[in-house]
Amino acid sequence: MAKKKEVYKVKPLTEGKKNIIAALLEEYDIETADDIQEALKDLLGGTIKSMMEAEMDEHLGYGNYERSDSDNYRNGTKSKKVRSNYGEFEISVPQDRNSTFEPQVVKKRQKDISEIDQKIISMYARGLTTRQISEQIEEIYGFECSEGFISDVTDKILQEIDDWQKRPLDEIYPIIFIDAVHFSVREDNQIRKLAAYVILGYTLDGMKDVIHLEIGENESSKYWLGVLNSLKNRGVKDIMVICADGLSGIKEAIQAAYPDTEYQRCIVHQIRNTLKYVSYKDMKAFAGDLKSIYLAPDEKQGYEALQIVTEKWNDKYPNAMKIWEKNWDVLTPIFKFSIDVRKVIYTTNAIESLNSTYKKLNRQRTVFPNDKALLKSLYLATLQATKKWTQSLRNWGKVYGEFSIMYGDRFPV
Known part of the structure; x- marks a missing residue:
């Protein structure tokens, strides 16, 4: 399934892939997109069957047409319905005489095999690239999952994003x-x-x-x-x-x-923009002086503190305090509130925490x-x-x- 999407969307066609496509077109008489979906569903069922047969070979210790002295042997197949992203379909599960075979690709009581989508989306949410996810899927599940396929899976959430962006x-x-x-x-x-x-x-x-x-x-x-x-x-x-x-x-x-x-101009950003002009050795003292401004009892005393801080540091850092004077009209709404309530407005922990989550994506992916x-x-x-x-x-x-x-x-x- 993954390779099928990989052929159509991502990597250049090799001779082997061209032969596979030609065989599919001949086998399934594909003319529409719906025909492709039906072909993929059939191929998924066939792939699962082949994987289960390989699991049975390993379980019994010999192949389908080999002889063995074991008292356990193949005992036909049992039909089972499973749900996938291509709809519901039947698979044939191999059986053994002693009923000790435990298939892993689709477990005994497993009815839904579409959870792979959620695992892919979960890894995408943690910032992994499509290539990294592809490698993880192959390592964990033992089959190849193309980057194109992973991109298609994550594209399913685009409608969810659109609905979320428009919600009341x-x-x-x-x-x-x-x-x-x-x-x-x-x-x-x-x-x-x-x-x-x-x-x-x-x-x-x-x-x-x-x-x-x-x-x-x-x-x-x-x-x-x-x-x-x-x-x-x-x-x-x-x-x-x-x-x-x-x-x-x-x-x-x-x-x-x-x-x-x-x-209200963000006080946290205002402080950062001020301190970028300040050397490290003066930073702590300068930041302490800035507190006298935004923690002042009222706007009048805050402005007086602004003048004092400016005069104190102006010779050494003439540009540092200019943005306080320039932005004073949008720095002052907080003065009408108590100190406790001001902290809710100027302490941007919530959005800073959210931004740190976003910045992790930058560390995972240098370029999107x-x-x-x-x-x-x-x-x-x-x-x-x-x-x-x-x-x-x-x-x-x-x-x-x-x-x-x-x-x-x-x-x-």
Whole structure:
């Protein structure tokens, strides 16, 4: 089965493969795609039978037409129905006189042989390439599974991804985080960097939810407006706070799509962008001084702390604090909240943890063959990561209480 797909889709045709195709066309009178499916089903059944016969030879210790003094011998076959990805069909299971034969390719009580698809998808989710999966399948199961076949199997989740991307969302999200992770993708024989944009939201119950994931285009207000409008079309009526890094055009897009929503520049990214100008020996002291800004009791005292930190480090690092002054208007929404609630907004552990899962894919694959392969990997990695999200955010009651006061009628009590 795997080799059949390999012949049609991946590797160049050898003389042996050409002979196989010619024999198949003659044997099955193939004219349509449905004819190919029926041929594959028949071939799968025949392959399983041949493998079981080989297993029986090993079990008995002699071949089908060889003589033996053993009191155990072949005792015909027994018909068995199994389910596969090509539908349900019958296989002939060899029997022995002593009933001691235990087939491994299809076990005695096994009725479904399609689980190989799920194993392939599981390995794909962990970031393995199609070649690595092919090698693993051959090592574990003892048969060749082409890269083309594996790609076809994982393509089955594309409809699932499409449904997931269009699923209805909650009407209100108190906080959402937007971030990007970059990957290398091959396109037209060239390697280019593509951004994967992920939107993670906190629901009214304090549960984390990945509400959007896509391979992005060039950042612009037009692009982000399209993304935010897609959230509106999926049912999101209101968002209290959107926390993001300095994504091009995001501020203007938020004002257009959700004019009452506050844009909070990500404090974690702000700190990182500041410290990249700072030498290692000063980093700890500088980071400590930055805390005096975003942990200040209110905006006025935060701005005063900003001036003090700038004056202290300006001679040594004249460019480091410029982004704080420039972005001050989108760094200040957190000051209306208590320290505990601020931490929920500026501590991006949830999305950072998710991003670390995505970055593992980069370590597994230096280059993705296309953006479709990247999207499949990201989606499967998302499913793996979010399985652990079974509890609401710690101290969510305090967050909910402050938000319900700050945002009044917009926030349900």
